[in-house]
Amino acid sequence: MSKKSIIALTLLSALFHTLPSQAAPLSISCVLNGSCMKGSDVVEHLKTLQAIADSNNGNRSAGSSGHELSGNFIAQKLLAAGYEVQLEPFTFMKFSKLSAAFRQESPEQISYDEEKDFNVMTYSGPGSVSAKITAVDVELGAGNNSTSGCEIEDFANFPAGHVALIQRGTCNFAQKAENAMKAKASGVIIFNQGNSPDREALFVGTLSEGTSNTIPAFATTYQFAVNLIAHPETILTLEANTKAEFKTSFNVIAETKSGNPDNVVMIGAHLDSVLEGPGINDNGSGSAAILEVALKMKNVKSNNKIRFGWFSAEELGLIGSTRYVESLSEAQKNKLALYINVDMVGSPNYKISVFDGDGSKFGQKGPQGSDSIEQLIHNFFASANVGSVETELNGRSDYAAFSAAGIAVGGIFTGAEGAKTEEEAKTFGGKAGEAYDACYHKACDDINNISVEALEINTNAIAFLALSYGHSTSTVRATNKMASMYRQNNKVVFPKHVHCHEDVYEE
Numbered sequence: 001m002s003k004k005s006i007i008a009l010t011l012l013s014a015l016f017h018t019l020p021s022q023a024a025p026l027s028i029s030c031v032l033n034g035s036c037m038k039g040s041d042v043v044e045h046l047k048t049l050q051a052i053a054d055s056n057n058g059n060r061s062a063g064s065s066g067h068e069l070s071g072n073f074i075a076q077k078l079l080a081a082g083y084e085v086q087l088e089p090f091t092f093m094k095f096s097k098l099s100a101a102f103r104q105e106s107p108e109q110i111s112y113d114e115e116k117d118f119n120v121m122t123y124s125g126p127g128s129v130s131a132k133i134t135a136v137d138v139e140l141g142a143g144n145n146s147t148s149g150c151e152i153e154d155f156a157n158f159p160a161g162h163v164a165l166i167q168r169g170t171c172n173f174a175q176k177a178e179n180a181m182k183a184k185a186s187g188v189i190i191f192n193q194g195n196s197p198d199r200e201a202l203f204v205g206t207l208s209e210g211t212s213n214t215i216p217a218f219a220t221t222y223q224f225a226v227n228l229i230a231h232p233e234t235i236l237t238l239e240a241n242t243k244a245e246f247k248t249s250f251n252v253i254a255e256t257k258s259g260n261p262d263n264v265v266m267i268g269a270h271l272d273s274v275l276e277g278p279g280i281n282d283n284g285s286g287s288a289a290i291l292e293v294a295l296k297m298k299n300v301k302s303n304n305k306i307r308f309g310w311f312s313a314e315e316l317g318l319i320g321s322t323r324y325v326e327s328l329s330e331a332q333k334n335k336l337a338l339y340i341n342v343d344m345v346g347s348p349n350y351k352i353s354v355f356d357g358d359g360s361k362f363g364q365k366g367p368q369g370s371d372s373i374e375q376l377i378h379n380f381f382a383s384a385n386v387g388s389v390e391t392e393l394n395g396r397s398d399y400a401a402f403s404a405a406g407i408a409v410g411g412i413f414t415g416a417e418g419a420k421t422e423e424e425a426k427t428f429g430g431k432a433g434e435a436y437d438a439c440y441h442k443a444c445d446d447i448n449n450i451s452v453e454a455l456e457i458n459t460n461a462i463a464f465l466a467l468s469y470g471h472s473t474s475t476v477r478a479t480n481k482m483a484s485m486y487r488q489n490n491k492v493v494f495p496k497h498v499h500c501h502e503d504v505y506e507e
Contacts, residue, residue, distance in 0.1 A: 026467060031384075031463045033384075034456065034457075034460055036296065036460060036463060037292060037293065037459040037463050038456060039452040039453065039459065040456075042288045042292045042455050042456070043288075045077075046280055046447055047447060048073055049070055049073070049278065049279075049280060049284045049288065050280055050284075050446060052066055052069045053066050053279070053446075056069065058277060059273050059274065060271070060272060060273040060278060060279055060284075061094075061272055061273055061275045061315065062247070062272040062312045062315065062316060062319070063094045063247030063248065063312075063313070066273070067272050067273075068249075070271055070287075071312070074291055074310050075087060075254075078294060078308075081294065081295050081298040083254040083257075084257060085253070086252075087250045088250055088252075088253055088324065089248055090248070090250065090251070090312075090313075091246055091247070091248050092209065092246070092247060092248075092316065092319045093210065093244050093246060093316075094244065094245055094246070094247040094313075094316065095122050095242065095316060096242065096244075096245075096275060097242050097275065098242065098243060100114055100120045101239040102218060102237070105235040105236065106235045116202070118189075118218050119202060119203070119204050119220075120216075120217070120218055121177075121190070121205045121206060121218065122204075122205070122206035122207065123207040123208060123209065123211050123213070123217075123244065124207065124213070124217040124218070124242050125213055125214040125217065125240070125242065126241060126243070127186075127215060127216045127238075127239075127240060128216075128238070128240075129186040129187045129215075129216060130236070130238075131162050131163050131186050131236070132159070132232070132233065133164075133165045133228055133232070133236060134158060134159055134164060135165045135228075136149050136155060136158070136164050136166050136180070137154040138167045138225075138229065140194060140226060140229075142194070142195060142196065143195055143196075144169070144194065144195045145169070145195070146167040146168065146169030146170060146193050146195070147171070148169060148176070149164070149167070149171075149176035149179055150170050150175060150179070151179070154179065155183035158184070158185065160184035160185075163185060163187040163188065163189060163236055164183070164187070165189050165191065165225055165228060166188060166190050167193055167194075167225070168192050168199070168205075169193045169195070172208070172495070173190060173205050173217075174211040177190070177207055177211070177217045178211065178212050180215070181212075181213055181214060181215050185215060186215060187215050187216040187238040189217075189220055189236075189238075190205065190217065190219050191220045191222055191225035192222040192225075194223075194226075199222070200221060200222040200223065201221055201222075202219065202220060203417075204219065205219050206317060208317055216240040217240075218238055218240070249312040251309060251310065251311050251312055251321075251323070251324050252271065252310040253307065253308070253309050253324070254307070254308045255306060255307040256297070258302065258305070259305035259306060261335065262335050263335065264304065264305045264307050264335050265305070265306050265307070265337055265466065266308075266336055267290050267293070267309070267339075267465070268290070268309035268321065268341060268342065268398055269286030269287045269309075269310060269341075269343060269398075270283045270287070270310070270312070270315070270321070271283070271287045271310040272311075272312045272313055272314055272316075273315065273445075274315050274441045276442055277439070277446065278445060278447075280446050280449055281344055281346050281347055281348075281437055282416070282437070283342075283343050283344055285344060285455060286343045286345050287310055289346075289455065289458060291308075291310075293462050294308050296463065297467075302470030302471060303470060303471055304337065304471075306466055306469075309324065311398050314397070314398055318397070318400055321399075321401050321402075322400075322401040324401070325401035326401070328405075333405050333406075334484045336407050337369075337407075337408070337469065337473040338369060338407060338408040338409065338410070338469060340373070340409075340411050340469075341355070341397050341409065341410070341411030342411060342412065342458075342462060343397045344415070344437065345412055345454065345459070346450040346451050346458070347414035347416070347436040348430075348436075348439075348449055348451050349430040349436050349451075350414035350415060350428060350430065350454040351427075352381060352386060352387060352388045352412065352454070353412065353414065354378055354388050354391065354412055355391055355393045355410050355413070356391065356392060357370030357371045357373050357374035357409070358370070358374055360390075361390035361392075362390065362392040362394075364392065364492075365492065366492055367406050367407060367408050367409065367491065367492050368406075368477070368490040369408030369475075369476035369477055369486075370403075370408045370410055372408075372476050373409070373410030373465075373476065374390075376465070376468065377461060377465065380464045381461065384460065384461075386457055389424065393409070395494020395495065399411060400494050403491070403493070403494065404491055404492070404493045404494070406486060406487030406488060406489070406490045407487065414436060414454050414458070415435075415437060416440045417436070417440040419432075420432050420433065420435075420436055437449065
């Protein structure tokens with residue numbers, strides 16, 4: 001057993017003897033045996049979020065009435081439980097796709113299906129164009145290292161007015177689209193890279209808030225592009241009816257009245273959905289789970305202050321969590337011992353995955369202390385007789401801003417549109433080769449798109465972390481006095497991303 005494992009298990013053992021197991025509503029022993037937190041109780045919160053979406057255009061997106069009512073629901077529950085609650089507003093640029101079409105005009109007419117053959121990229125420019133396509137510096141085949149569209153030189157001799165066909169890889173989507181626009185392309189199609197089996201399917205991407213791109217931008221599959229390249233005389237029509245406008249949304253922040261205010265444990269989830277659906281797994285599941293933990297912890301007297309956050313506009317580029325961290329003074333950041341991210345914890349074909357804080361699996365470490373968070377979460381699942389695997393720490397959820405500030409991060413994730421492996425199916429059940437969540441970012445991400453089993457397992461894990469770090473953060477940082485030095489020397493800044501494989505930057 002590694003030294004880190006011994007330290008984490010020593011802490012686990014100590015907690016059994018130092019935290020009350022009978023008097024408090026929550027205890028380490030009851031979360032380990034699964035008797036404290038019930039998935040069915042979390043589902044009751046999800047039913048409310050579903051009802052809100054049903055009454056508000058089918059979604060709870062940032063800046064909408066659906067999100068506002070979702071935030072008010074969370075706040076009212078917390079206020080009734082005795083928490084100090086703040087609604088923290090911010091302004092952002094909201095993107096909306098009103099309608100879209102993608103057709104082949106010649107050599108024969110073919111209409112393609114959205115979410116099957118193509119997606120409009122978030123922050124795509126509006127417009128309707130019909131033109132030939134021109135491939136831009138593509139590199140096909142397994143193992144390719146595409147840099148397509150990353151340099152303006154890639155567009156040398158590009159025919160003005162053509163649609164630029166650009167391959168995913170190396171640089172951010174906005175850079176590719178903006179270079180295409182500068183080369184006088186009338187539209188841009190970015191296709192999946194095709195360098196490995198998991199980089200061939202249709203994907204969802206964003207050009208990011210503030211992009212200078214003004215032309216229609218679409219995403220498609222690797223094979224679709226290969227077929228286009230083989231027929232360069234093809235004429236396509238791209239129609240994107242989109243809108244970008246300033247909106248106001250808000251984060252919901254609540255913290256315990258007790259506990260050391262100079263040593264704060266923060267647990268967060270994003271509350272907003274995509275426009276396409278109610279977002280019950282993404283991320284009603286995380287939002288409802290931490291709400292249930294907060295409600296069960298209302299009478300727990302922890303040594304450290306525990307802060308819960310429900311962030312908005314995550315789906316548009318981690319905007320709410322970024323605004324939150326940016327609003328904190330250096331002294332306030334120094335008081336944050338760690339941040340636990342809870343995003344998609346009820347996927348129907350789930351895996352139980354833990355962010356790879358020590359970088360042992362994927363090579364990217366988090367700030368100092370992230371390795372200890374990873375180990376403690378793994379140890380909880382092991383003690384609860386639940387398997388767990390690693391997931392990449394890549395900046396694609398709300399922990400990114402905390403990591404950039406040098407605050408230790410960790411969390412759990414049950415999978416999005418990626419396919420479950422054979423090994424994961426053996427460990428967690430479910431179906432290998434199928435998506436963890438086939439309704440990811442779709443209208444069908446509703447109350448029926450939840451594994452109550454996964455939800456219960458992970459809600460107990462969140463409660464365990466709240467109790468554990470509420471008791472002591474000694475394995476994450478040595479002393480509060482050293483927090484400023486730790487933060488300044490251990491910032492891990494990720495390239496800008498959007499949630500759950502919605503790439504802005506490639507790695």
